[in-house]
Amino acid sequence: MTLIVAAFLAGVMATTALSAPKAVTLSSRLDNLVVDRVRGTSSVVAGEFKFAAAPANYAEASISFIASRPDLFNLRDAGNELKLLRQETDRLGETHVRLDQVYQGLPVWGCQKIVHFRDANTIYMVAGQTIPTPRVSTTPKVASSAAEATASSSVKSAIGTEPVKTSSELMIYPDNGTAKLVWQVVVSGVQSPTIKWRVFVDAVTGAVVMQYNDVKEDGPTVSTGIGVGHKPYTIQTYQFGLDYEMLDASRPMFVPPVSNLQGVITTYDNRTGQLYLDPNRDNVFDDDSAMQAAVSAQAFAGLTYQYFMDAFGRNSYDNLGSGLTMTVHYGTNLNNAYGGGGFIQFGDGDGINYLPFSGDLDVVAHEFTHSVTEYTANLIYTFASGALNESYSDFFGKMVDSNNWLLGDDIRLTTPGFLRSMQDPHQGPNPARFPFGYQPAKMSEWQDLPYSNDNGGVHINSGVPNKAGYLVANVIGRAKAAQIWFRTLSMYLTPDADMNFWSSMTQQAAKDLYGFPSPEVAAVVDALDSIGFSLVFAVPTQIVPLSAQLGAATDTTISITSYRNESVIIESVVSARGKLNINGTIPQSIPSGGTATYTVSFNGATGYTTCDVGAIFDTVVITTSSAAQPTMLIPVEVNLG
Numbered sequence: 001m002t003l004i005v006a007a008f009l010a011g012v013m014a015t016t017a018l019s020a021p022k023a024v025t026l027s028s029r030l031d032n033l034v035v036d037r038v039r040g041t042s043s044v045v046a047g048e049f050k051f052a053a054a055p056a057n058y059a060e061a062s063i064s065f066i067a068s069r070p071d072l073f074n075l076r077d078a079g080n081e082l083k084l085l086r087q088e089t090d091r092l093g094e095t096h097v098r099l100d101q102v103y104q105g106l107p108v109w110g111c112q113k114i115v116h117f118r119d120a121n122t123i124y125m126v127a128g129q130t131i132p133t134p135r136v137s138t139t140p141k142v143a144s145s146a147a148e149a150t151a152s153s154s155v156k157s158a159i160g161t162e163p164v165k166t167s168s169e170l171m172i173y174p175d176n177g178t179a180k181l182v183w184q185v186v187v188s189g190v191q192s193p194t195i196k197w198r199v200f201v202d203a204v205t206g207a208v209v210m211q212y213n214d215v216k217e218d219g220p221t222v223s224t225g226i227g228v229g230h231k232p233y234t235i236q237t238y239q240f241g242l243d244y245e246m247l248d249a250s251r252p253m254f255v256p257p258v259s260n261l262q263g264v265i266t267t268y269d270n271r272t273g274q275l276y277l278d279p280n281r282d283n284v285f286d287d288d289s290a291m292q293a294a295v296s297a298q299a300f301a302g303l304t305y306q307y308f309m310d311a312f313g314r315n316s317y318d319n320l321g322s323g324l325t326m327t328v329h330y331g332t333n334l335n336n337a338y339g340g341g342g343f344i345q346f347g348d349g350d351g352i353n354y355l356p357f358s359g360d361l362d363v364v365a366h367e368f369t370h371s372v373t374e375y376t377a378n379l380i381y382t383f384a385s386g387a388l389n390e391s392y393s394d395f396f397g398k399m400v401d402s403n404n405w406l407l408g409d410d411i412r413l414t415t416p417g418f419l420r421s422m423q424d425p426h427q428g429p430n431p432a433r434f435p436f437g438y439q440p441a442k443m444s445e446w447q448d449l450p451y452s453n454d455n456g457g458v459h460i461n462s463g464v465p466n467k468a469g470y471l472v473a474n475v476i477g478r479a480k481a482a483q484i485w486f487r488t489l490s491m492y493l494t495p496d497a498d499m500n501f502w503s504s505m506t507q508q509a510a511k512d513l514y515g516f517p518s519p520e521v522a523a524v525v526d527a528l529d530s531i532g533f534s535l536v537f538a539v540p541t542q543i544v545p546l547s548a549q550l551g552a553a554t555d556t557t558i559s560i561t562s563y564r565n566e567s568v569i570i571e572s573v574v575s576a577r578g579k580l581n582i583n584g585t586i587p588q589s590i591p592s593g594g595t596a597t598y599t600v601s602f603n604g605a606t607g608y609t610t611c612d613v614g615a616i617f618d619t620v621v622i623t624t625s626s627a628a629q630p631t632m633l634i635p636v637e638v639n640l641g
């Protein structure tokens with residue numbers, strides 16, 4: 001409720017004993033006075049209050065002006081009851097000094113005065129809702145722990161779930177004009193921007209004075225910002241009331257309401273544990289240099305999500321639309337990033353060798369891919385399977401950040417300017433690590449390392465499959481290579497996959513997608529051959545079915561197509577169990593790209609007995625003249641009637 005000056009003078013001044021105003025201004029003209037009758041003091045004092053000279057310190061000038069007029073502002077000791085929060089000068093050259101009301105060092109909840117300077121010499125308004133100097137003891141009778149318990153159960157009964165974090169602060173609460181000593185307890189969920197209740201517990205009686213959820217839902221919006229390396233980005237954010245927060249609810253995975261945090265990409269500040277928000281609320285995330293790590297993370301995670309969606313129709317790392325939670329400023333000057341389980345923590349880098357790790361798209365995509373792997377092959381993070389795990393992260397890192405084959409090239413400051421090279425794994429920060437270079441690039445360079453060394457060399461031996469990925473993409477392009485790699489990872493590999501299994505499954509995925517023979521499979525076989533899986537034929541992992549009745553064989557054929565630019569002599573084709581008849585030319589020379597065909601039939605007379613009725617697996621063993629691939633096994637399924 002507000003009244004004009006006449007009522008104010010009659011209603012408030014008449015009941016308040018005041019000392020005579022000190023004149024800190026040279027001249028004054030009062031144009032408007034609005035009184036907050038509930039609080040018993042002015043909320044607006046407007047006019048013209050001129051100083052003899054421009055104040056050296058606007059905050060001090062503001063406070064001394066207010067102190068000089070207790071008749072207007074009802075503060076007995078303004079110098080100790082007002083504290084500078086912020087001073088800003090706008091484009092008109094006007095300066096605005098925002099002061100928090102305090103009492104004996106305690107905040108007075110929600111009470112501020114803003115002193116507005118038209119020019120350096122002139123205050124044109126003092127506005128803001130404060131209360132007269134409180135007349136309360138600042139010694140609580142209720143312990144903070146008791147207040148927190150009260151607040152927690154109060155919020156729990158309001159929202160139905162158990163909140164997890166509380167913090168409390170002693171303050172003055174203006175309860176309908178009556179100053180009360182309270183504990184303000186903030187009750188929140190774990191890193192949840194949508195549960196942030198403020199509960200005011202009377203510090204004398206222990207009663208809840210007031211509580212509310214301090215979250216305002218507005219909607220997804222688009223912000224701009226400056227990322228690592230001072231590069232500008234557009235980022236997807238969310239507007240909560242006046243706040244712009246690093247919460248991307250724009251992706252197909254998002255499921256409203258936003259309060260459920262389902263299918264959102266968020267970036268938190270490890271130093272505060274809070275969601276990153278724009279401190280000055282202008283929707284431009286350029287407020288300080290520490291913010292750059294968050295801007296890059298938010299921008300790059302969005303691009304990575306979109307890559308997996310566009311390339312594979314995969315809805316987030318788990319294909320269930322689960323959100324991604326990122327934290328920047330992790331650790332202290334940490335030269336690392338950690339990913340998995342839908343979380344990514346980015347170190348800031350030491351500023352000497354590395355920029356903040358979120359500053360490179362391939363690093364962000366690498367960490368995101370660790371979560372993809374977790375929800376697909378779930379490759380165990382040790383030894384060969386761990387090296388494959390690392391390699392898939394590198395591979396998709398360079399699918400998303402596709403301008404070269406270097407990992408970490410946008411954050412590594414010192415020589416060689418990157419972390420790893422898929423094109424040439426021998427290159428790297430320490431090229432003398434092994435006689436051949438930084439990372440192995442083929443199976444003959446594979447390092448059998450103990451777990452104590454990089455989980456068994458997961459960041460070391462990853463160079464071998466990395467090289468294969470590069471070689472394949474170099475022939476058939478990144479897009480097709482990515483389809484093969486993703487199919488292998490998501491459909492075929494199992495947690496303890498080793499390199500041989502990976503080699504077979506990669507060929508299988510290529511055959512599934514592009515047929516055989518095909519340039520795509522040839523590229524895969526070539527690449528596998530060049531890293532040390534010496535192959536003449538693409539390994540036929542399909543089972544050749546052979547239907548048979550006891551004593552009445554039904555023939556089937558096996559076709560063997562030679563890959564590789566040389567002719568190969570097939571020296572023998574035999575049944576591993578000796579129970580299949582094989583007819584065809586032996587030995588037989590087949591040229592590159594040529595095919596040899598053998599007829600396989602069931603031999604009841606010398607083979608299976610009635611005890612074997614059912615599906616039986618046998619193997620046809622093919623022996624060749626090639627030293628690269630001397631034998632090849634083709635599984636045969638014998639269906640006995």
Ligand SMILES: [Ca+2]
Nearest residue numbers: 278282284285
């Ligand atoms: Ca801003």
Ligand SMILES: [Ca+2]
Nearest residue numbers: 401402403410
């Ligand atoms: Ca790049």
Ligand SMILES: [Ca+2]
Nearest residue numbers: 360362409410
């Ligand atoms: Ca990069």
Ligand SMILES: [Zn+2]
Nearest residue numbers: 366370390393
């Ligand atoms: Zn990794």
